[in-house]
Amino acid sequence: MATVQPRHERNDPTAGQIGAYxxxxxxxxxxxxxxxxxxxxxxxxxxxxxxxxxxTLNESKKVSKGQLxxxxxxxxxxxxxxxxxxxMVTTYASDAGDSPITDINFGIVYENDxxxxxxxxxxxGSTTTTTKILYIADKIAEALNTTHTEKMSxxxxxxxxxLISDIEITVGPVTASVDGLEGEIVDKIxxxxxxxxxxxxxxxxxxxxxxxxxAE
Numbered sequence: 001m002a003t004v005q006p007r008h009e010r011n012d013p014t015a016g017q018i019g020a021y022x023x024x025x026x027x028x029x030x031x032x033x034x035x036x037x038x039x040x041x042x043x044x045x046x047x048x049x050x051x052x053x054x055x056t057l058n059e060s061k062k063v064s065k066g067q068l069x070x071x072x073x074x075x076x077x078x079x080x081x082x083x084x085x086x087x088m089v090t091t092y093a094s095d096a097g098d099s100p101i102t103d104i105n106f107g108i109v110y111e112n113d114x115x116x117x118x119x120x121x122x123x124x125g126s127t128t129t130t131t132k133i134l135y136i137a138d139k140i141a142e143a144l145n146t147t148h149t150e151k152m153s154x155x156x157x158x159x160x161x162x163l164i165s166d167i168e169i170t171v172g173p174v175t176a177s178v179d180g181l182e183g184e185i186v187d188k189i190x191x192x193x194x195x196x197x198x199x200x201x202x203x204x205x206x207x208x209x210x211x212x213x214x215a216e
Contacts, residue, residue, distance in 0.1 A: 022192065024140065027103055028101055031188070035058045038175045053157065061167070063097060065171045088105070091104070145173040151166055
């Protein structure tokens, strides 16, 4: 009998799948923020996260649209491999609920990025995907460019029953300030791989005797 350790596909028998780490920046200040389905941008922030909650139902719906797009984005990113979102920074002009998000940065840790493809086409058809970085950016762009309807629990400042209403929220493609074309969405997304990322596994952790310095 022999034991063959499954180290292919970034797997470690003890530590689990080692994965890969990518950083994402979505610059959103150029996206429209009207009351229609195209507004709301993309953000995981909820109405009760703001120091001042949205003042109208329409403003609160924008927040919910941002949350719904974030959900669609997560679904798109995990089509081929599970992932974890880390190191998130959401930037707003102010901490009031009527203020739209202007930028979001976050990291993606994939369990197994060997399952992430390198082929495809960007949403505007202008670029052929040749790397995992481009594939990830394309999946994000797809989430921002889709139309979807879902019933959500929405903060409602005009509601008389706990300030929460169950409302159908519809999101459409975000619109850019220049020409509203799909290519403008793609241009706002930046993805990079952190090539030095890895977990410590047994074979990589030094022993105490490996220390060469002295604190005395």
